[in-house]
Amino acid sequence: xTRRPPTGRVPQTGGFTxxxxxxxxxxxxxxxxxLDLDSxxxxxxALDAALAAPLTVIVLDCEGLEFCDSTGLNAMFRAHARAxxxxxxxxxxxxxxxxxxxxxxxxxxxxxVLRDAPPE
Numbered sequence: 001x002t003r004r005p006p007t008g009r010v011p012q013t014g015g016f017t018x019x020x021x022x023x024x025x026x027x028x029x030x031x032x033x034x035l036d037l038d039s040x041x042x043x044x045x046a047l048d049a050a051l052a053a054p055l056t057v058i059v060l061d062c063e064g065l066e067f068c069d070s071t072g073l074n075a076m077f078r079a080h081a082r083a084x085x086x087x088x089x090x091x092x093x094x095x096x097x098x099x100x101x102x103x104x105x106x107x108x109x110x111x112x113v114l115r116d117a118p119p120e
Contacts, residue, residue: 015039018046023119026056026088030118032064035072043072047079047090056088061118063094068102080111093118 016039019030027050035043050058060076062068080090093115095103103109 016042018043020046020050023059025119026050026053026058028059028061028093028118030061030064032066034067035065035075036067036069037071040071040075043075047075051079051083051086051088054087056083058083058088058090059093059115059118060090061093062096062099065096065099068099073102073106073108077108077111089113091115 016033016035017031019032021028021030029046029050031043033039047058050056058079076090076092083090091113092103094117095114100109103112103114
């Protein structure tokens with residue numbers, strides 16, 4: 001039996017939220033607000049829950065993500081490495097221009113699969 005992560009919001013810190021919903025291939029985490037040092041713990045919590053399912057695909061829907069600093073990006077990179085080591089993967093969907101620019105400048109666009117939209 002495959003363990004599914006819980007659906008719902010992780011604790012809110014400083015206006016950041018990560019709303020989880022299952023899809024056929026894994027979990028979509030809809031990120032909203034500002035992801036920084038003060039809120040990165042909430043992302044860790046959401047990613048840990050989503051990565052509890054084996055061989056899964058986690059799509060980080062960045063449409064509502066207004067800001068992401070290096071702490072948030074580092075958390076995404078670490079989760080990507082962990083997912084890869086466990087046979088899972090993390091993809092990004094709909095990053096806003098400011099977030100997309102940060103991904104381009106850091107080379108993250110070469111690491112993550114970028115989607116135009118999250119899966120239904």
